[in-house]
Amino acid sequence: MMPEAVSSPYRGVTFIVRGTPAPQGSKRAFVVGNRARIVEDSKKSAPWRDSVSAAAAEAMNGADPIDGPVEVTVTFFSVRPASVKPAKRPYPSVAPDVDKLARAVLDGLTAGGVFIDDSRVVDLHASKRYATVAGAEITVREVTA
Numbered sequence: 001m002m003p004e005a006v007s008s009p010y011r012g013v014t015f016i017v018r019g020t021p022a023p024q025g026s027k028r029a030f031v032v033g034n035r036a037r038i039v040e041d042s043k044k045s046a047p048w049r050d051s052v053s054a055a056a057a058e059a060m061n062g063a064d065p066i067d068g069p070v071e072v073t074v075t076f077f078s079v080r081p082a083s084v085k086p087a088k089r090p091y092p093s094v095a096p097d098v099d100k101l102a103r104a105v106l107d108g109l110t111a112g113g114v115f116i117d118d119s120r121v122v123d124l125h126a127s128k129r130y131a132t133v134a135g136a137e138i139t140v141r142e143v144t145a
Helices: 046-062 098-111
Strands: 012-018 026-033 037-041 070-079 121-131 135-142
Touching: 012 046, 012 070, 046 098, 070 098, 098 121, 098 135
Parallel strands: 070 121
Antiparallel strands: 012 135, 026 037, 070 135
């Protein structure tokens, strides 16, 4: 079970995004007429990014985006398939890759107004776990000296 939103004393935000996490996939390029078109390889990444963005905007509650260095911690939750026994595979050590999942979240956090740009991320902690409900718990906090 995932915890609900938590408040904290530092500038930042913690929130939950429900749904099946989708990776920021590769892009495909092709030419239409004289113009190049680039499209996402995965049809699931845009809806997931939109869910992250909407949850981020709600969690920010109108606050200005963070314009300094930030630390992002994200835990992705997936439902353990019935065919997978906990003793055999205690962690979801299968696709999708945790780094591609994190890329999608960082893009969603930028679009949701949590920080100015994902280049502001100086520390990134990402993990995958099994849970009863799919989603992600995301914490972003400003890093101070």
